[in-house]
Amino acid sequence: MKNLKASLVIGAISVFLSMLLFATGLPTASDALLLKWLNIPQDGRPLAGTSWIMVWVFAFGVAWVWVDLTKPVLKTLLSVAAILLLATWAPVLSLHGKFFSPVLPIFAVLCTSCLAFGWGKTRHGQRNQLLERLFGLRLPKAAFQSIIASDVSPDFPGRVVNASVLVMAVQNHAELMELLPPESYTAITNLYLKTASDYLVDSGAYLDECNGECIRVVFGAPIGDPRHAVRACRAAIDLAARLDDLNKECDAKWQRRLDVRMGLDTGDIIAGVFGGGRLGSFSVAGPAVDFARRLCAASSMYGARILIGPDAYSPASESVEVRPIEILKVAEKRRRVEIYEILAPKHALSPERERSRDHFWTGVLHYRERQWDKAVDEFTKARITGIPDAALDFYLRRIEQARRPAFDAHKESVPALFHAA
Numbered sequence: 001m002k003n004l005k006a007s008l009v010i011g012a013i014s015v016f017l018s019m020l021l022f023a024t025g026l027p028t029a030s031d032a033l034l035l036k037w038l039n040i041p042q043d044g045r046p047l048a049g050t051s052w053i054m055v056w057v058f059a060f061g062v063a064w065v066w067v068d069l070t071k072p073v074l075k076t077l078l079s080v081a082a083i084l085l086l087a088t089w090a091p092v093l094s095l096h097g098k099f100f101s102p103v104l105p106i107f108a109v110l111c112t113s114c115l116a117f118g119w120g121k122t123r124h125g126q127r128n129q130l131l132e133r134l135f136g137l138r139l140p141k142a143a144f145q146s147i148i149a150s151d152v153s154p155d156f157p158g159r160v161v162n163a164s165v166l167v168m169a170v171q172n173h174a175e176l177m178e179l180l181p182p183e184s185y186t187a188i189t190n191l192y193l194k195t196a197s198d199y200l201v202d203s204g205a206y207l208d209e210c211n212g213e214c215i216r217v218v219f220g221a222p223i224g225d226p227r228h229a230v231r232a233c234r235a236a237i238d239l240a241a242r243l244d245d246l247n248k249e250c251d252a253k254w255q256r257r258l259d260v261r262m263g264l265d266t267g268d269i270i271a272g273v274f275g276g277g278r279l280g281s282f283s284v285a286g287p288a289v290d291f292a293r294r295l296c297a298a299s300s301m302y303g304a305r306i307l308i309g310p311d312a313y314s315p316a317s318e319s320v321e322v323r324p325i326e327i328l329k330v331a332e333k334r335r336r337v338e339i340y341e342i343l344a345p346k347h348a349l350s351p352e353r354e355r356s357r358d359h360f361w362t363g364v365l366h367y368r369e370r371q372w373d374k375a376v377d378e379f380t381k382a383r384i385t386g387i388p389d390a391a392l393d394f395y396l397r398r399i400e401q402a403r404r405p406a407f408d409a410h411k412e413s414v415p416a417l418f419h420a421a
Contacts, residue, residue, distance in 0.1 A: 004064075006063075006067050006119055007060065007063040007064040007067045007068075008060070008063075010063040010066075010067070010112055010115045010116055010119060011056075011059045011060035011061075011062075011063040011064070011112065012059075013111070013115055014055075014059040014063065014108045014111040014112040014115060015055060015056060015059050015060075015108065017107075017108075017111045018055050018059070018104050018107055018108045018111070021104065021107055022104060026103075051100065051101045051102070051103070051104050051105055052104065054086065054102075054104075054105035054108075055104050055105050055108045058082055058086070058105050058108055058109050058112070059108040059109075059111070059112050062078065062079065062082055062108075062109055062112045062113065062116075063112045063115070063116055065078055066078065066079075066112065066113065066116035066117075066120075067116055067119070067120075067128075068128070068148075069128075070128045070129050070132045075113075075116070075117075079109055079110075079112075079113040082109045083106050083109055083110075086102040086105045086106050086109070087102055087106065089102060090102050127153075127154050128148060130154035131144075131147055131148060131154050132144075134154065134156070134273065134281060134282045135147065135206075135222075135282065137201070137207075138201065138206055138207040138208075138282075139201065139206055139207075139222075139223075140201055140202060140204055143204070143223050146223065147222065147223065152222075155273065156222070156271070156272045156273040156282055157272055157273075158270050158271070158272030158273075159270070159271060159272065160268050160269070160270055160271075161220060161221045161224065161268070161269060161270075161271045162220060162228075162266070162267070162268050162269075163218050163219060163220030163221040163228055163266070163267075163269055163271070163284065163288075164218070164219040164220055164228045164229045164231075164232035164264060164265070164266040164288075164312055165208075165216065165217075165218055165219075165264070165265055165266075165269070165284065165288050165289050165292040166200070166205070166216070166217050166218075166219070166232050166235070166236055166262060166263070166264045166292065167214055167215070167216045167262065167263045167264075167292045167293045167295070167296040168196065168214060168215045168216075168239075168260055168261065168262040168263075168296060169213065169214040169215070169260070169261060169296050169297070170189070170192065170258050170259060170260055171259045171260070171261050171299075171300045172258070172259040173189070173212070176188065176189075176256055176258075179256065180254060180256060184254055187254075188250055188253075188254055188256065188258070189212055191246065191249075191250070192243070192246065192250075192258050192260070193210055193211075193212075193215065195242060195243070195246050196215050196239060196242075196243070196260075197210045197215055197217075199235075199238070199239055199242060200215070200217045200235055200239065201217075203231065203234075203235040203238070204219060204225070204231055204235075205217035205218060205219050205231075205232070205235065206218045206219075206221060206222060206282070208282075208283055208284060209283075214293075214296070216289075216292075216293075218271075218284050219231050219232040219235070221269070221271040221284060222271060222282060227315075228266070229266045229312050229314075229315040229316040230315065230316045230319045232264055232266075232312065232316075233264065233308065233312070233316045233319060233320045233342060234319065234320075234345065236262050236264055236306050236342060237306070237320070237342060237344065237345055239262075240260075240262070240305055240306060243258065243260050246258070259300070260305075261296055261299035261300050261304070261305060261306075261307075262295075262296055262299065262305065262306045262307070263291075263292045263293060263294065263295025263296030263297070263298075263299060263306075263307050263308075264292055264295065264306065264307070264308045264309065264312050264342075265288045265289075265291040265292040265295065265308070265309035265311060265312050266288060266309065266311045266312035266315065267286060267287060267288030267291075267311050268286065268288070269284045269285060269286030269287075269288050269289055270284065270285050270286055271283075271284045288309075288311065291309055291330065292309070295307040295308070295309060295339060301394075302325050302326065302341070302390075302391055302394055303389070303390025303391040303392075303393060303394045304325055304341035304390075304391050305341070305342075306341060306342040307325065307339050307340070307341060307342075308320075308322065308339065308340050308341075308342055309337060309339060310337045310338055310339070310340075313340050318346060319345065319346050320342050320343075320344070320345060320346055321342075321343045321344045321345070321346060321347075321348065321349050321354075321357065322340035322341060322342055322343060323340065323341050323343060323357050323360050323361055323364075323391075324338060324339075324340055324361060324364050325338075325339050325340060325341050325364075325391065326338070326339050327339075327368070341391060343357060352384060353384070356382045356383070356384050356389075357382075359378045359379070359381040359382035360378070360379065360382040360391075360392060362378045363375045363376075363377075363378030363379040363382060363395065364395065366378060367395060367398070367399065370402070372399050372402060372403060375395070375399055376396065376399055379392055379395055379396055379399075
C-alpha cells in the first residue's frame with residue numbers, strides 16, 4: 001500500500017511538471033523542428049493528442065515499477081527502454097504520414113526516474129531493499145511479495161509468534177571429512193544443502209540458517225500460518241524421501257552416503273531482526289528452537305530419523321503416523337514430555353509396517369513398566385525381516401543392559417542433552 005501511494009504521488013508530480021513544461025511553449029517549438037526533420041506536413045498530425053496519453057501512462061507506469069523494483073540496474077534499464085521506445089515511435093509513425101511528439105512523454109519519464117531515485121534514498125524508499133536483504137531467497141517468492149505489498153516495517157523489533165522449527169544436520173560429517181578430499185566433501189555438502197534448502201523454502205518455510213553444520217527453517221514466521229505444524233511435518237517426511245534419492249547419487253559419485261537427522265518442535269518463539277551493524281538477519285529464538293536442535297542431535301542415538309516434540313505432534317497428530325521414543329524431563333519446558341519418531345503421512349503405512357508400529361508401541365509401554373520379557377516379545381514381533389530398525393535395536397540393547405545387576409539402563413541411555421524422566 002505504501003508503494004502504491006508513493007507511485008501515485010511521484011506520477012502525479014511528473015504529470016504536473018510536464019504541464020508546466022508545456023505551458024512554457026518549449027514542446028511546441030520542438031514539435032515544429034521534429035515535423036521538419038521527419039518531413040511531415042504541418043497539418044499531418046492525426047496522433048498529436050496521443051502524447052498526453054503517453055505522459056500519463058509512462059509517468060505512473062514507470063513510477064510504479066521503479067518503486068517496486070529493488071535492483072538499481074533494472075530501474076535504469078526500465079527508464080532507458082521507455083525513452084528508446086518513445087523516441088522510436090516518432091520516425092516509425094512518420095512512415096505512415098502520422099506524427100507523434102515524444103517530447104513530453106520522455107520528459108515525464110525523466111522526471112519520474114529522478115523523483116523515484118530521490119524517494120529511494122529515503123527510509124521509506126529503502127524499505128524494499130531492506131526487506132530483500134533480510135529475506136531475499138530465504139522465503140518463497142509469493143510469501144516475499146506479500147511482505148513487500150504489506151505495511152510491515154523492515155525493523156522487525158521482535159514479537160512472540162507460534163511457529164514450528166525444523167532443524168536438520170548431517171550426523172556423519174566428521175567421517176565424511178576424514179574419508180573425502182576437501183573439494184569432494186564441500187561438493188557433497190553443498191549438494192545436500194541446496195537440495196534440502198530449496199525444497200523446504202518451496203514448501204513454505206523461512207530459511208533461517210544454512211551452513212556446513214545444520215539447516216534450520218521456520219514454518220509460521222515471518223508470515224503466520226495456522227497449519228504450520230502440519231506443513232512442517234509433511235515437509236520433513238517428503239524431504240527424507242528426497243534425501244534417499246540424493247544418497248543414491250552420492251553413493252554413485254563419491255561412494256559415500258549422508259546420514260541426515262531431523263528434529264522438529266512447535267511453540268511460542270520470539271521472531272525479529274537479530275545482529276549488529278555489520279551483520280544482521282531475521283531469526284527466531286526460544287525454547288522450541290533449542291528443543292528442536294536437541295532433538296536433531298539426539299536422533300542418531302535413538303536410531304530415529306525425524307524426532308518430534310509433543311507440542312508439534314499435538315496439532316499434527318491427524319496428519320502423521322508416529323511411534324513413541326522416550327519420555328523426558330526438559331528443564332526449559334518445565335514438565336515431562338514424550339518425544340516421537342515420525343514414520344509416514346497419516347494412513348500411508350503398509351499393513352506390515354502398521355503392525356510393526358503397533359507392536360513397537362506396546363513394547364515401549366512394557367519397557368516403561370520394566371516388564372522385560374513382554375517388551376522383548378513385542379519388539380521381536382515388531383521386527384520386519386530384511387529391514388533395519390535402529391530404534392528397535394536401541395530398546396533391545398536397553399533391556400539387555402537393564403537385566404544386569406545394579407544398572408539403570410534408562411538413565412544411562414538418555415543423552416546429556418536431556419534429563420531422564
